[in-house]
Amino acid sequence: MAVGQSHIRKDVRAKVTGKTRYTDDFSMPGMLHAKYVRSPIAHGLVKSIDTTAALAIPGVEAVFTHEDVPKILFATAGHPFSLDPDHQDVADRLLLTDHVRYHGDEVAIVVARDLLTAAQAAKAVIVEYEELPVCVTSEAAMAEDAPAIHPGGNSIKSTTFEIGGKLEDAEKEADLVVEDTFSTPIILHCHLENHVAYAYMDDNDHIVVVSSTQIPHICRRIVGQALDMPWPKIRVIKPYIGGGFGNKQDVVLEPMVAFLTRKLGGVPVKIELEREEGLVATRTRHGQTVTARAGVSNDGIIKFIDLNVISNTGAYASHGHSIPMAAGSKFCNLYPRSVSKFSATTHYGNIPAAGAMRAYGSPQLFFGVESVLEEVARKLGMDSVDFRIKNSARPADIISKTGNKEHSVGMVECLEKGREAIGWDVKKEVYARQEGNIRRGLGVASFSYGSGTYPACVEIAGCRLVLNQDGTVHMQIGATEIGQGSDTALAQMAAETLGVDYDAIHVVSEQDTDVSPFDPGAYASRQTYVAAPAVHRAAGKLKAQILEHYQLMTGEEAETLDLTGGKIIRRDQPESVLLDLHDLALDSYYHKERGGQLTAEVSSKTCTNAPSYGCTFVDLEVDIEMCTVTIRQIINVHDAGKIIHPLSAEGQVHGGMGMGVGMALFEELLVDPESGRIYNGNLLDYKIPTCVDIPDLQCAFVETFDPTSPYGNKSLGEPPIISQGPAIRNAIWDATGVKINEIPMTPKVLFKHFKNAGLI
Amino acid sequence: MAVGQSHIRKDVRAKVTGKTRYTDDFSMPGMLHAKYVRSPIAHGLVKSIDTTAALAIPGVEAVFTHEDVPKILFATAGHPFSLDPDHQDVADRLLLTDHVRYHGDEVAIVVARDLLTAAQAAKAVIVEYEELPVCVTSEAAMAEDAPAIHPGGNSIKSTTFEIGGKLEDAEKEADLVVEDTFSTPIILHCHLENHVAYAYMDDNDHIVVVSSTQIPHICRRIVGQALDMPWPKIRVIKPYIGGGFGNKQDVVLEPMVAFLTRKLGGVPVKIELEREEGLVATRTRHGQTVTARAGVSNDGIIKFIDLNVISNTGAYASHGHSIPMAAGSKFCNLYPRSVSKFSATTHYGNIPAAGAMRAYGSPQLFFGVESVLEEVARKLGMDSVDFRIKNSARPADIISKTGNKEHSVGMVECLEKGREAIGWDVKKEVYARQEGNIRRGLGVASFSYGSGTYPACVEIAGCRLVLNQDGTVHMQIGATEIGQGSDTALAQMAAETLGVDYDAIHVVSEQDTDVSPFDPGAYASRQTYVAAPAVHRAAGKLKAQILEHYQLMTGEEAETLDLTGGKIIRRDQPESVLLDLHDLALDSYYHKERGGQLTAEVSSKTCTNAPSYGCTFVDLEVDIEMCTVTIRQIINVHDAGKIIHPLSAEGQVHGGMGMGVGMALFEELLVDPESGRIYNGNLLDYKIPTCVDIPDLQCAFVETFDPTSPYGNKSLGEPPIISQGPAIRNAIWDATGVKINEIPMTPKVLFKHFKNAGLI
Structure with a gap:
């Protein structure tokens, strides 16, 4: 049996021996290197650009500004083309702009014989700006008198849906209603390999783009659109790539390198972003505010879940409103027997553009859902696991959003397996009798996720x-x-x-x-x-x-x-x-x-979409005075259908758990709320957990077999990141009695909440 | 209608603007360059190799000798693999040898950071040889006491076939029998782009070979065989190539670059041959001796054609015996109603290895056939064209060798069209009454050729x-x-x-x-x-x-x-x-x-093979005292079935005619018969005609429609080169009464024959 065995990965020898060639490991004779000139302000208009000094530097081949690029607005999000114009992504980008919208926006580009010269020349380009008022927060961006970041204003889209019944009716049936508001920060992908791409024109004047991209075929289409060329005259090649986590599900450098080679008669031109550029001038995870309201009957049945998301997509739409909408389509599969109401608003802001990131809005949304449900359970006096088991999806359920029956649903088994593995019942007894500075707590959170995008997009x-x-x-x-x-x-x-x-x-x-x-x-x-x-x-x-x-x-x-x-x-x-x-x-x-x-x-x-399920159990210790959290045990349990390659699946879960812990406890891009300047757009100041910060990660699988796949498998790539945040938050609450409704739950944040609660 | 129109060639813009990227236009970071150490003698054994001085040169990475290469004999000929072991090519090559067999043979290879250093180091490798007796000519190589060039001796293969009846019977029916012996020299391909290839190991330890080759899939197989690797672990990429004419229908550099990258841990290694290496150390056109005998009845019906070919394939078999055999299968399609007997012997010699070259033995063979038939016609007192029309293939004929009926045969129409175009009848009258030093003559020669290799090889x-x-x-x-x-x-x-x-x-x-x-x-x-x-x-x-x-x-x-x-x-x-x-x-x-x-x-x-047909008509002037030939008019007429792209077809014919004229009047690789040293292995001394040497070239088509192709087309790539030699030879005879049975018919050769004939 080839499926279900942990065979040696096809790419493993090259990767562990360092032989793998990534995009930057290729070159071509005569290749030129390009470097962006970036805006030092977060909002403003370019009044003038003086390229004289830059062009005078030996080795500089060209400098292009907004005046040189096609006046074609294009969308960068890595979605397949849609036949429905209303479903197409927002086309709001030019290759270079004279209206800068975030600290780092691209106003010019220098092409030179080598990267060092290009960097030197980029610094020599003199740009004069007229500054405009800056909107960093949702409040500022959505204010009546907010300056328009794009011609159509700052609001991109607002949507509402209600399924599984009428909220109005469900509200009447609820004996208990809980509401709270949760906020999540801007998160960075921090993939190992920076964005890098090069392009040249081939013998038939087709443009060949070699890029570290997750989406070569989409990239081909967008480059064609951005340059107004027939798509088949673009050829995109993707070598091995050093991670992307969704940040390479956007077309970032490719239209520019294609533009440059076309302008320069077909010579190869490469752009490789520096780490700092890659952190803020590509895409981020949307910071969101989730207002979550849940109503239950006294016997512990969820009657409704009502979510309202405000999503700040930053300077450009990118994946924009798709992010909250995609997440919104998933929580209802987890609790399919309740009424689900979902509202979301996406708006522009003068911060780096947010795009796709692992689990695509779900970590933000489930932080709200699984936190508010924890409160419901606790208020009802029900065990958190029992409460979830009672309400979770089961095989007979109808997936409310599509009307399809769920085929393989291992959610209940996941919760049972996790409870067992972490020793929930025993520890619960022990942890109930704690006092003092060091306290332990248990937390749990569930999730559901899709396998692909159908029916939102073609699959x-x-x-x-x-x-x-x-x-x-x-x-x-x-x-x-x-x-x-x-x-x-x-x-x-x-x-x-x-x-x-x-x-x-x-x-x-x-x-x-x-x-x-x-x-x-x-x-x-x-x-x-x-x-x-x-x-x-x-x-x-x-x-x-x-x-x-x-x-x-x-x-x-x-x-x-x-x-x-x-x-x-x-x-x-x-x-x-x-x-x-x-x-x-x-x-x-x-x-x-x-x-x-x-x-x-x-x-x-593929015209099906099999939801996968899972949960995180965490056992942690809080040092209240030090405002620190030590995870003693953490386990993810997944129903991803049939597991094709157990070792890779485990690796996938470990990676996601690490990122999830990072998101819960460490990571946040800090932007000055007044000026829009980035405080920590580098890996010294933007804290990702390292091996010393991450606890031992446990994972387990509940293997179901989903009949909509010939091999029984369902999604596993993104889901492992979703439920750490609320599980850790719930465990801290369990340990300390303090609810933290924001992540990351850093010592600074804990200090604020513990102080407010009178613990310190 | 897309077919039959001279659309703009797909590659033309890149080629005329100089944008086309050939193999040497690509590079990779860290690429090394290799240079062969070549034998300065034509036959001998390597006694010792001292690489100390070479390795001491800064920038030299490695030197490999025959001791380092796999002890696997492989064949290089660009034929598809055959399931029949008896039909497989002769495996007589090692990557490097300690038994050198021609002046230029490969005994070692140096790898360095750049080509210049590699070349310098190659000269610094000290090789001691034991010289062996040298066999340059067929006589020497086939002598009883000849030294064995390969362990099995110098004879590679002898074959005879007889079709269309019994020669014995046909001889009895013949009223007139003519026999003569014809010789053709070693010819070089002289394609624009030298041989160049590089290889590296990819992320999966597959070997990637980028090469200027005509035969990427065959190349993959042979590299696999030479290195004892599974064929699918070799990947061959062919960019645009600057011509090959059959010289790149052999696997020349690819096994070596593949070997080098494997030895060097996967780093890219390139070999680009210099022009002089490419001329003698790749492949040549076989010099052959053709003894041709033809018998006719008094009414001008050919009763038999009996051909005996001695083919000197040089140091290594390469395409070896396939060359005379392929040509032998073609003349019988031209005169299918006579008995055809064909014998061929192929042997080794201490000269550069001969391989495939445009028309694959046919120019040599048809020089014999169309010369001896000219003599028959003249002896019968028949017009050369009438005689050919009388005997040529017609649509109802059976292709004797395969037993298939010929479907499209425009041979007679070709002869009629050519006769008309050159003004044969009028000029014949005028030229009959010539005297003096300057004399004009008319010549004609026909050919037939195959469309592919079936049934000899899989198609x-x-x-x-x-x-x-x-x-x-x-x-x-x-x-x-x-x-x-x-x-x-x-x-x-x-x-x-x-x-x-x-x-x-x-x-x-x-x-x-x-x-x-x-x-x-x-x-x-x-x-x-x-x-x-x-x-x-x-x-x-x-x-x-x-x-x-x-x-x-x-x-x-x-x-x-x-x-x-x-x-x-x-x-x-x-x-x-x-x-x-x-x-x-x-x-x-x-x-x-x-x-x-x-x-x-x-x-x-494809399990059919449609013969194409054609002829050359030439009108030339001989200056007897100066021993020079001036072509006044030359025309090729082709039946290549339906012409897909008229302008390209014309270009193809022009190119072939130019090469044919070069072969007839100019080209010959000269080898010292004693030492085997090459006299003129460079483009200064090896004379190919240039634009000033080539007359205006005319071509015409007789468009038939062959039903074995969905578009009616037949072969046109190689045939245009076949019939210039005998047509020019026949015209010189017509002008001067002197039969020249050897090419090239240079002034030196004409002097010898004119002097012998008493003309000067």
Whole structure:
């Protein structure tokens, strides 16, 4: 069985030996380097740009400003194109702007022989600004008299939906209603590899962009749109990439390098962002305010959950309103028997543009949901786990938002497994009798997440398989490996269905939009779910061709045959090998009359979306006087359907848990509320947890089998990050009796709350 | 109509603007450069190699000798793998040798930071040789006491076949028998771009070879064989290449660069040959001796043609015995109603290795055939053209070698068209009455050629088409563009069958064996003939999918629809456009439920081989005292079936005619018969004709339609080179009465013959 085993990852040898070549490891003769000139103010108009001094520096090839770029507004969000104009992303970007909207905005770009010269010249460009009032907070940006950050004003979109019944009715049924407001900060992705891309024009005047991107095919389209070129005249190539976490689900550098090479006659031009640029001048996680209200009956049944989100998307829309809307479509799958009401407003602000980040709004929203429900449970006097078990989704439930029945729902089992693993009941007894400065607490929080974006967006994936001469198979997929292990998982699936060993699958890891099957890319925890049917069907087609070729060779009916372990066998005599696939492959290629190169390709659309589930249990200790939190034990339990590669799945969960702990306790981009200046746009001052900060991470799986995937799997990429925040918050409350409704729960924040509560 | 029009070539803008990137225009960070250490003697054993001085030069990374390379003999010829061990090429090469077999053989290789250092270090490697006796000529090599150049001796293979009846019987029917012996020299390809290749190991420890090769898929296999690696772990990429003429239908540098990168931990290593190395240390055209005997009846019917070829393949077998055998299979298609006997012997010699060159042995063989038949005609007192018309293939003939009926045969029409164009009858009258030093003559010679290699080798080609979002189509083909225009011709075919404009086809010109459809490559004038069915069927499949998608969109039956000019129409109402393909494509990609990326792929084997035909007519003037020849008019007339791209076809003919004139009058690699040293292995001393040497070249086509190709086309790549030699030889004879049975017919050669004939 190839699926379900922890095979050696396809990319692991190159990565652990340091051999992997990332975008910046490639170069081309004559390559030029470009550097942005960035705004030192958060809001203003460019009055003049003097490039004289920059152009005088030896090695400087060109300087371009807003006057040189196409006057074409384009959207950067990594969504597949939508046939519905109302569903298309907000086109609010130019390649360079004369209206700067955040501290770091791009007003000019210098191209030089080397990066050092480009950087020196960028500093020599003299820009004169007219400053405008700055709106950093939601309050400021949404004020009546706020300055317009974009011509249409600062509000991007407000939406409301109500499902599972009428809120009005549910409110009447509720015996207890709790409401609170929760806030989450701007978070940075901090992927290892900075943004880097280069472009050149090929022999046919097509523009080739090589980029560290999660979304090569979308990138192709957006570059085409930004430069008003036919999309197929853009070719995007994605080598291995050093992480993205959603920050490379936006088209950031690619339109610019494409523009530059076109302006410069096709010579290769590279942009590699410095770490500091990458932190603030790409995308961030939206800071949000979530007002959460929940109503329950006295017997502990949730009657309604009513959420109101304010989302500050910053200087440019990017993924904008999709973020709260996507999160809003997920909490209702977790508690599908209550009425769900969801409202969200997204607006501009003079802060760095927020985009996609792992779990796409859900960590923010579930911080509100799982905190307010904790309060409900506690007010009812119910055990937090029992309360969640009582209300969580179960297999018979209808997914309210789509009307589909849930097929595989392991939520209750996850809660039970987590409770057991953390020793909930025993510790609860012990922790109930605490006093003094050091106190321990238990916390739990659940989540649900989608597998892909359907029905919000089209879900399409492609796979092409080629039988090689030695009986191995080359696999081309549109799904992009971004470090998460998708190449490996999809290779396992192909091997499983085809009937060959895992090692017999060679993955063409690099996507090249000229030749790779179409797939929008790595986001929305979609790939193993959405690509699975494409892989499954392509492998089935190739297997059929292989057996048909055996029939051509021997006359034996293909229907009576099978392929297993790379050998042709008779179905009714599986023990005797008829032919090795190697020999069949040679015949198919080189027999003079019969056969051919055996290939199979499938492009498939997925019209289902299987929710995955899970929860975090945490046992922690609070030093009240020091305002510090020490996590004693933390465990994530996931229902991600069938686990394709247990070790990678565990790694995925560990990574998410680490980021979740970082978000809960450490991370926050600080922006001056008056000037919009960034305080800590660097990795010294922006604190991400390191190995000394992160506790041992435990994870467990409840393996269900979702029938909407041929391999039973559901999403696992993003979900591990969602529930740490509320679980830790609930545990601190459990330990101290103090509710913290904001993250990160740093010592500074704890001090404020503990002091307010009279603990110190 | 896309086919039959001279559309703008796909590669022309890049080529005329100098933008085209060839292999040497690419580089990689950290790339090293390698340089061979070559033998200064033609035959001997390496006694010792001292690399101390070379290794001491700063910047030298490594020196490898025969002791370091795998002890795996491999064959280099660019033939598809054969399932029949007896049909596989002779494996007689090591990557480096301690038994040098020609002046220039490879004994060691130096790797350094740059090419200059590598070259310096190569000179610093001290090699001690034990010299062995040298065999340059066929006589020397085939002598009983000749030293063995390879362990098995100097003879590679001897073959005889007799078809169309028994020679014995035909000899009895012949009233006149003529026999003569003809010799042709070693010729060099002189393609513009020298051999260049580099290799590196990718993230999965596969070896990536980027090379100026005509045969990427074959190259992959041979590199795998040479290094004892699974073939799919080799990836070969072919950028645009600057010509090959068969010299890049051999695997020359690729196994070495692959070996070097593997030895050096995967760092990129490049070898670029200097012009002088490329001339003698790659491959040459075989010098041959052809003894030709023909018998005719008194009424001018050829009863038999009996040919005996001695072919000196040089130091290594390379294409070896395939060369005379391939030519031997072609002359019988030209005169299919006579008995054909053919014998050939191929042997080693201490001269540069001969391999494939344009028309693959046919210029040599037809020099014999068309010269001896000229003598027959003259002895019979028949007009040379009439005699050929009488005996040439006609549509009803059976191709003797395969037993197939010939479908399209325009040979007679070619002769008639050429006779008319050159004013044969009028000039013949005038030239009959010549005297004095300056004399004019007329010559004619015919040829036939194959379209591909079937049934000698497997003929397989592949095509994958992808409908882009804007209704254009990306086309991936295994057939390789090597300057001959195959991308353009195949794009025309795809456009024609699909029903879109030629400009709507984007050709992925670069072959990449990981993702390109399988096709052995550019040789044997096979590509437009063998790839045509793959393109035709793939385009038909894609069109069907497009119409089916329209049915999905509208419910209209696909069978009632058609695609033409990129628009969906109803078959019975072709004037009213239902939908633009652009809109259909967007729907297929982005509709949430229906469709997918529409792609179609076909790998097809061709089990036919349509002979093409043609002839050269020449009118020339000989200055007997000066021993010079001035071509007054020369015309090639071709039956290549349907002409896909008239302007490219004309260009192809012009190029071939120029090379043919060069072969007839100028070119010869001179080797010292005693020592085996090369006299003129450089472009100063090896004389290729330039624009001042080449007369105006005329060409004409007799367009037939061969039903074995969906587009009616047959071979045209190589044939234009075949018949200049004998036509010019026959014209000189016509002018002077002197038969020259050797080429090149330089002043030196003419002097010898004119003097012998008593003319001077």
